[in-house]
Amino acid sequence: MSFSEDNKFPGLSITHIAHIFNNMNAGIWEYNTVTGNAKWSAGFYHMLGYHPDEIACSYKSFFENLLYYHDKEVFLKAINRPGQTNVPPAHIRLLTRENGYQWFESTSYLYTVDNEPVIYGILKNINRYKLAEFRLDQKYFECSEMGRIAKIGSWEIDAATTKLKLTREIYNIYELQTPVELSVDEVISFFEPKYRPLITQAINDAVKYCKPFDQEVLLRTARNNVIWVRTKGVPVINDYGHCIAVRGVFQDIDVIKKRGLSMQSSINLLDDQNKRLQNFAYIVSHNLRSHAGNLKFMVNLFEETNEEDDQAEIFAHIKTISESFMATMGHLEEIVKIQSEISKGRKTVNFEAIFNNVLSALKADIKTTGATIHNDFSNCPQIDYIPAYLESIFQNFITNALKYKHAERPPVINCHTQKIDEHIYLLFEDNGIGIDLEKYGDQLFGLYKTFHQNQDAKGIGLFMTRNQVEALGGSIHVDSTVNVGTKFTIRLV
Amino acid sequence: MSVAKVPVIVCVIDDDHIFTYGLKKLLEIKGFYTKTIDFGNGKDAIDYLTNPDYVNNLPDIILCDINMPVMDGWEFIQNFEEIKSQTGKKIALYVISSSADAVDIERAKNNPHITDYLLKPLDENYLTEIFKLLQHTKQAQSA
Numbered sequence: 001m002s003f004s005e006d007n008k009f010p011g012l013s014i015t016h017i018a019h020i021f022n023n024m025n026a027g028i029w030e031y032n033t034v035t036g037n038a039k040w041s042a043g044f045y046h047m048l049g050y051h052p053d054e055i056a057c058s059y060k061s062f063f064e065n066l067l068y069y070h071d072k073e074v075f076l077k078a079i080n081r082p083g084q085t086n087v088p089p090a091h092i093r094l095l096t097r098e099n100g101y102q103w104f105e106s107t108s109y110l111y112t113v114d115n116e117p118v119i120y121g122i123l124k125n126i127n128r129y130k131l132a133e134f135r136l137d138q139k140y141f142e143c144s145e146m147g148r149i150a151k152i153g154s155w156e157i158d159a160a161t162t163k164l165k166l167t168r169e170i171y172n173i174y175e176l177q178t179p180v181e182l183s184v185d186e187v188i189s190f191f192e193p194k195y196r197p198l199i200t201q202a203i204n205d206a207v208k209y210c211k212p213f214d215q216e217v218l219l220r221t222a223r224n225n226v227i228w229v230r231t232k233g234v235p236v237i238n239d240y241g242h243c244i245a246v247r248g249v250f251q252d253i254d255v256i257k258k259r260g261l262s263m264q265s266s267i268n269l270l271d272d273q274n275k276r277l278q279n280f281a282y283i284v285s286h287n288l289r290s291h292a293g294n295l296k297f298m299v300n301l302f303e304e305t306n307e308e309d310d311q312a313e314i315f316a317h318i319k320t321i322s323e324s325f326m327a328t329m330g331h332l333e334e335i336v337k338i339q340s341e342i343s344k345g346r347k348t349v350n351f352e353a354i355f356n357n358v359l360s361a362l363k364a365d366i367k368t369t370g371a372t373i374h375n376d377f378s379n380c381p382q383i384d385y386i387p388a389y390l391e392s393i394f395q396n397f398i399t400n401a402l403k404y405k406h407a408e409r410p411p412v413i414n415c416h417t418q419k420i421d422e423h424i425y426l427l428f429e430d431n432g433i434g435i436d437l438e439k440y441g442d443q444l445f446g447l448y449k450t451f452h453q454n455q456d457a458k459g460i461g462l463f464m465t466r467n468q469v470e471a472l473g474g475s476i477h478v479d480s481t482v483n484v485g486t487k488f489t490i491r492l493v
Numbered sequence: 494m495s496v497a498k499v500p501v502i503v504c505v506i507d508d509d510h511i512f513t514y515g516l517k518k519l520l521e522i523k524g525f526y527t528k529t530i531d532f533g534n535g536k537d538a539i540d541y542l543t544n545p546d547y548v549n550n551l552p553d554i555i556l557c558d559i560n561m562p563v564m565d566g567w568e569f570i571q572n573f574e575e576i577k578s579q580t581g582k583k584i585a586l587y588v589i590s591s592s593a594d595a596v597d598i599e600r601a602k603n604n605p606h607i608t609d610y611l612l613k614p615l616d617e618n619y620l621t622e623i624f625k626l627l628q629h630t631k632q633a634q635s636a
Binding site for chain 2: 282285286287289290292293294296297298300301304305310313314317320321
């Protein structure tokens with residue numbers, strides 16, 4: 001904007017210009033650094049609300065009475081290098097007559113009049129803008145604090161250019177030091193591989209079909225930390241219903257998510273334990289009732305018959321029942337012991353040593369069956385485990401393999417350990433009769449579940465083993481083919 | 494005593510040999526004229542029932558336990574339902590078990606093929622009633 005030609009004011013008298021200045025919402029002052037004389041324009045007085053009689057027009061009066069003491073330094077800095085290019089105007093507070101201190105913008109220039117250096121300056125009331133700026137700063141601060149505390153940032157993708165805008169907090173979540181410009185693909189590349197197609201698809205669907213999304217995914221940060229994040233996007237549409245941008249939030253939900261996941265796994269564990277307890281109660285009730293029922297039955301028969309032979313036979317049965325009763329009680333005690341053994345704590349145990357102990361205990365059975373047993377614990381020779389459990393696990397799997405050997409061949413048992421990541425696995429393979437997992441898979445580890453007509457089958461071994469393994473946080477996986485063999489994969493820790 | 498007395502053929506499916514023994518002895522003591530065939534699991538019983546050689550020796554009553562190895566009671570009953578019509582004979586089916594679990598009892602009550610669920614130890618009076626009725630029917634049929 002210019003109302004001058006060649007930066008001159010042709011046809012305008014000095015009086016006229018002064019008149020214009022006086023009516024502008026700005027004040028002009030002048031200060032002669034040699035004489036110390038000061039001049040203030042009418043606009044200067046008007047802006048501050050004073051009558052010229054009310055206030056002395058002097059540098060001292062301005063500096064001491066009008067200028068807020070905190071802003072003196074800023075003001076001095078600005079007038080000590082007047083006229084220099086690129087000196088930003090100073091923002092200062094001056095005391096007005098009616099409204100207390102208000103914000104002004106001060107610009108100053110140096111020029112020479114009659115060989116004497118004169119500084120003149122222009123003051124503009126910027127109070128409204130300054131307050132708005134403070135409010136904005138406050139809002140921005142609150143907003144970024146909220147994002148920082150909630151670990152939540154926002155992003156926007158322009159649908160046409162696929163240009164991506166990210167707020168500072170997103171870089172913090174990514175653990176990127178500087179907010180470098182990133183493309184959508186680059187941002188996605190930080191997600192763990194299995195989640196990348198999911199997010200790509202979600203963004204495409206948002207752009208193409210205006211479909212919002214809300215996903216919880218794993219992010220590998222610049223510092224190689226893997227954390228759970230939640231990214232939620234909504235399409236922004238134009239009047240024609242087309243997506244012009246996708247706007248969303250991005251939040252670090254690692255703590256909450258991990259808590260949720262661990263809670264879920266606790267629930268699953270409790271659920272399993274609960275089912276096992278129910279099953280256990282069912283079996284105990286069934287078996288105790290079965291023995292008690294038989295005992296009552298036999299006692300009644302004993303009373304009803306007069307035949308001596310019959311009485312002898314019935315009595316023999318009563319003796320058998322009494323033994324079965326004791327055996328069942330023994331099993332119950334063993335099962336209860338599983339829990340109490342845990343309190344004894346883990347020890348570093350050597351697989352080979354325990355395995356050999358078990359082999360020598362089972363020497364007779366191994367010899368009768370003609371079994372060949374191979375072991376290789378070199379991949380992981382030892383483990384922190386409850387020694388009694390490991391012994392029982394070895395014993396049960398070997399006994400199992402011997403008991404369910406194939407009629408046409410002597411048993412061959414392979415046992416080895418494996419360490420994968422932080423987990424230790426124990427593998428047992430046999431060439432026995434196998435088991436139809438489709439039919440019996442869910443019952444395989446049940447108490448007193450027997451599947452073959454085998455006189456030795458009691459249905460307690462695998463039940464005990466599974467309880468011991470699971471009590472220490474492990475799990476058992478079975479693969480089996482009827483007439484070929486069975487493979488147990490036991491994750492010990 | 495009738496001249497042409499016909500035995501009631503009883504089929505016991507139970508892996509508990511003491512129970513099977515007790516049942517036979519009880520029927521003997523109570524003076525029933527029965528012939529008992531027993532099996533240690535469901536599969537052996539199905540094999541028998543489907544074998545044409547035994548078509549004239551099919552049971553009048555089956556007493557079947559639930560918890561058994563190889564083929565348990567429920568599986569036997571399922572198989573039995575399929576072959577029941579082929580046997581051409583009315584066979585009463587009773588479940589006998591030590592399970593006092595409501596789930597098992599309900600399951601038996603809801604199955605129309607099962608006449609009743611008898612909880613072990615057996616109620617001797619109820620058992621006597623069942624056999625009296627069976628013997629009576631059998632006698633009437635052969636007369």
